Amino acid sequence: MLILRDLEVQSGKNMLDIQTLRGVAEEMNIPESDVAGFVGFYTMFNTKPRAKFLIRVCKSGPCHVMGSTTIFDAIQKHLGIGIGEGTKDGMFFLEKCECLGVCSVAPAMMINYDIHGNLTPKRIVSILNSYKKKKPSLMEDCGKEVEGKTCVINEPRQTKRLLENIGVVDPLRIDSYIGKGGYESLKKSLAMDPSKIIDTVKDSGLRGRGGAGFPAGMKWSFVGKGPVQKYVICNADEGEPGTFKDRILMEENPHLLIEGMAICGFAIDASLGYIYVRGEYRRSIERLQVAIDQARKKGILGKNILGSKFSFDVIIKEGGGAYVCGEETSLINSMEGKRGYPRFKPPFPGGAGFNNLPSNVNNVETLMSVPLIIEKGAGWYKSVGQPNCSGTKLYCLSGKLNRTGMVELPMGATLKEIINVYGKGLPKGRKFKFAQVGGSAGGILGKDLMDLPLDIDQPMKQGVTLGSGVVLVCDEGTCSVDFLLQILSFFEHESCGQCVPCRVGTAHLHHLARKFASRTAVPGDIDLMVEKATVMKKASLCALGQSPIMPITTMLKYFRKEFLQHCDPKHKCPQCDRSLSRYYAGGGH
Amino acid sequence: MESIQLTINGKQLAGHRGQTILEVAGENNIDIPHLCYHPRISKTGACRICLVRVNGTMLKTACTEPVIADMDVVTEDAEISQIRTGLLEMLLSEGCHNCLYCEWNGECELQRLCQKYDVQEPSGVFKNRERTVDTESSNGLRRNENRCILCGRCVKACGEIQMQGVWNFTGRGSSTTLTSDMFAKLGDSSCVMCGTCVQLCPTGALSFQTVLGRGQAWDLKKETSVCIYCGVGCQIDFYTNKEGQLVKAIGNENGPNEGHLCVKGRFGFDFVQSDKRLTKPLIKKNGKFEEASWDEALDLVSSKLTEIKSKSGPDSIMAFSSAKCTNEENYLMQKFMRAVIGTNNVDHCARL
Numbered sequence A: 001m002l003i004l005r006d007l008e009v010q011s012g013k014n015m016l017d018i019q020t021l022r023g024v025a026e027e028m029n030i031p032e033s034d035v036a037g038f039v040g041f042y043t044m045f046n047t048k049p050r051a052k053f054l055i056r057v058c059k060s061g062p063c064h065v066m067g068s069t070t071i072f073d074a075i076q077k078h079l080g081i082g083i084g085e086g087t088k089d090g091m092f093f094l095e096k097c098e099c100l101g102v103c104s105v106a107p108a109m110m111i112n113y114d115i116h117g118n119l120t121p122k123r124i125v126s127i128l129n130s131y132k133k134k135k136p137s138l139m140e141d142c143g144k145e146v147e148g149k150t151c152v153i154n155e156p157r158q159t160k161r162l163l164e165n166i167g168v169v170d171p172l173r174i175d176s177y178i179g180k181g182g183y184e185s186l187k188k189s190l191a192m193d194p195s196k197i198i199d200t201v202k203d204s205g206l207r208g209r210g211g212a213g214f215p216a217g218m219k220w221s222f223v224g225k226g227p228v229q230k231y232v233i234c235n236a237d238e239g240e241p242g243t244f245k246d247r248i249l250m251e252e253n254p255h256l257l258i259e260g261m262a263i264c265g266f267a268i269d270a271s272l273g274y275i276y277v278r279g280e281y282r283r284s285i286e287r288l289q290v291a292i293d294q295a296r297k298k299g300i301l302g303k304n305i306l307g308s309k310f311s312f313d314v315i316i317k318e319g320g321g322a323y324v325c326g327e328e329t330s331l332i333n334s335m336e337g338k339r340g341y342p343r344f345k346p347p348f349p350g351g352a353g354f355n356n357l358p359s360n361v362n363n364v365e366t367l368m369s370v371p372l373i374i375e376k377g378a379g380w381y382k383s384v385g386q387p388n389c390s391g392t393k394l395y396c397l398s399g400k401l402n403r404t405g406m407v408e409l410p411m412g413a414t415l416k417e418i419i420n421v422y423g424k425g426l427p428k429g430r431k432f433k434f435a436q437v438g439g440s441a442g443g444i445l446g447k448d449l450m451d452l453p454l455d456i457d458q459p460m461k462q463g464v465t466l467g468s469g470v471v472l473v474c475d476e477g478t479c480s481v482d483f484l485l486q487i488l489s490f491f492e493h494e495s496c497g498q499c500v501p502c503r504v505g506t507a508h509l510h511h512l513a514r515k516f517a518s519r520t521a522v523p524g525d526i527d528l529m530v531e532k533a534t535v536m537k538k539a540s541l542c543a544l545g546q547s548p549i550m551p552i553t554t555m556l557k558y559f560r561k562e563f564l565q566h567c568d569p570k571h572k573c574p575q576c577d578r579s580l581s582r583y584y585a586g587g588g589h
Numbered sequence B: 001m002e003s004i005q006l007t008i009n010g011k012q013l014a015g016h017r018g019q020t021i022l023e024v025a026g027e028n029n030i031d032i033p034h035l036c037y038h039p040r041i042s043k044t045g046a047c048r049i050c051l052v053r054v055n056g057t058m059l060k061t062a063c064t065e066p067v068i069a070d071m072d073v074v075t076e077d078a079e080i081s082q083i084r085t086g087l088l089e090m091l092l093s094e095g096c097h098n099c100l101y102c103e104w105n106g107e108c109e110l111q112r113l114c115q116k117y118d119v120q121e122p123s124g125v126f127k128n129r130e131r132t133v134d135t136e137s138s139n140g141l142r143r144n145e146n147r148c149i150l151c152g153r154c155v156k157a158c159g160e161i162q163m164q165g166v167w168n169f170t171g172r173g174s175s176t177t178l179t180s181d182m183f184a185k186l187g188d189s190s191c192v193m194c195g196t197c198v199q200l201c202p203t204g205a206l207s208f209q210t211v212l213g214r215g216q217a218w219d220l221k222k223e224t225s226v227c228i229y230c231g232v233g234c235q236i237d238f239y240t241n242k243e244g245q246l247v248k249a250i251g252n253e254n255g256p257n258e259g260h261l262c263v264k265g266r267f268g269f270d271f272v273q274s275d276k277r278l279t280k281p282l283i284k285k286n287g288k289f290e291e292a293s294w295d296e297a298l299d300l301v302s303s304k305l306t307e308i309k310s311k312s313g314p315d316s317i318m319a320f321s322s323a324k325c326t327n328e329e330n331y332l333m334q335k336f337m338r339a340v341i342g343t344n345n346v347d348h349c350a351r352l
Ligand SMILES: Cc1cc2nc3c(=O)[nH]c(=O)nc-3n(C[C@H](O)[C@H](O)[C@H](O)COP(=O)(O)O)c2cc1C
Pocket: A207, A208, A209, A210, A211, A212, A213, A214, A216, A235, A236, A237, A238, A239, A240, A323, A324, A325, A326, A327, A328, A329, A361, A362, A363, A364, A366, A367, A542, A543, A544
């Protein structure tokens, strides 16, 4: 991935030409078809020339709701290019993309690897002009508005645990972290019996924060035993539209992640850790690398860490633009340099993961909770949250709110509390229509469920999952058909294409949504959509293909009438019109 | 090996640790439909056709799910049939299937399943994406990807069996396609034309140049034979049409080759029915070959050999015999050289 990304930047045109790729295959002594397959899977790569600066504008839920179509309009006006087109001078090329992980400052875009948020038609012009003088670089130069700590909501008081040191600790200085008691939990752990650590984590009730909510301690105890290499893998792929929590954590407190991984490594007898970070998160990658280097110098990573018998090191792997690579087995395939196809289970990663060796995959938020649990005890951790769902949860607020950003609240906060207290309600004159919880793979909650505790189990009973903690608020101005269209286009774009129900099903669902949006659907298409999504739910290999049923049925539960209205060719819907003309003009999907 | 007792469709059966549901079912003649699974390659688990019900609730892919003690498997019920039909409908609408024009008509696994589940013609609501058709660039293989179900068998056949790695998938999701090498035409690729991918392809997406226009699949007669080219002794199933014309060679899975063939075994059978083949002995007279009787020819050879032997000694003669002859004929050849001519100068092309 790294080599290819470097080559692409060096090309000056954001491309990988076939000749270069043949060279890579020969150099690595692998079949050419493997390289072609790899490059073709990850959206960051392209074998056709693009331009010196590649503009990717996000069209996922949060950005769409906040008006990403107006951003495309502004670029069209300023540069005269639509999606899939480049300027004649070879300076800019425009693409649409899925979530960039800065949803609280939506709408957003990425120019090469620099992310800019809070876009307005006016800001776009000044940003684009500033690039005319720039040289492409491998480093990031993101806008200030996407800085991790500025995306945190500080008021009113929250139960800050993971966020306690955000903005307090200097992420670039290990001494600052140590000064705040950092790495004390690791010291404490190294003096403990590994099985005791696992017991403590089990006892704390900590459940995975990546989406599935599997009990972390139990997962650790399932990791294969015996004298073989084992791995700790941190899932920092964060691709679920509306999620930006892991980015903030990694940017602002990278050492806490390293500490959590080292403790996990000691507990499961793994001497090597990998952090799989999505390629878009340049700043996270750079800061993590600084932290790793500093920790190595201090003897916190490397051989016999902190003078103990235990050795542990951490390596960063980068993603190449594929949501599905957040699925743990797909992530492992991607780490192995393959196409990001999820694997069938069993075997589970704990038995045969990276390089077919025992591997434990956890989310960033999960691993970062571990040092706190070791320091303060399982009892302390359980003291907040729900009976089967303890601790705090990071909620990512985006959409039509007076205040967006990340908050840390005890598990089970309600929509009412999140919207009114932390989001300060909807902007004046706007009325709540629905909230999307859990991202694209989650579902829709209406007014009736304002008091539903958003933990891991209770939303499930309403056909919704909390997932990674997305709360995207939409007002009366949001068309449910248009919104579902964005979700279903996301799934088609992100399906890995390996298994039949999802590969074909996502395309069919997207097609049906387009029929509604263009008002050429017939009422029977509603049932057809549900029917397809049901086969997908039952038959898909991984959770990606099993998910679309959730947004579809929950959306229909509230807004079936709007879908029926969209069956009438005479029905007016400016929102659908905008999406159709903006996103689909240059072909593609 | 540890034996495992389980029930499939109410029948008490025994498997062993490490086997999948599909394997145990297969051994017991219980048919579980599948498309991406093939015994000669690693498991894929992606077509999802082989979903079966385990312990009354869960749906699992039989091709990947290991058997465990007291497992209760049902291979078909109303819901499973519905899913399979749904999946097959999806596959049909994803491609462009018209059996009338297909080389593999009558042998296609997709066709058989669609008939079994009574899958109707796609409604036309969902358009298929045009994919690569390359039927000319290669001398041996034809590719029509509009019939491809992206099962991955060819990718694994080439990568795991022939170890040539010509095929892979590129793109992703609904825009997934095959690529040979780096987006090369098959004829320009590193393909060595062993034909393994074609043999494993469940549909007519990949086929042989020799098949088209030479009779319907159901009219072909199969005869198992041994390859004549080398000492491995691959078993081949040769198919002939109603006119007795050889149509194709398929590796026999029970032979030492376990179904595999190389380009010679796969395509090197045209000589058998070639009109250039000699049917009568020829003797060169006045610089030109002329037809002769067997008696005349044998007399000439015997007199020449006797002459050479007496003039220059037996070791001035050598025999090189052919793999295209039977073992018995080859035995006779060396016997003749040793006993009649009196030399050990014998060799054979299969010693290569
Ligand atoms: C399509 C898909 C995308 C996923 N994306 C992520 C992700 O970006 N980050 C993450 O931590 N987990 C993601 N997951 C969940 C992981 O598969 C896995 O459950 C998780 O990393 C386990 O960590 P946890 O137990 O700490 O939650 C995804 C799952 C699926 C099916």
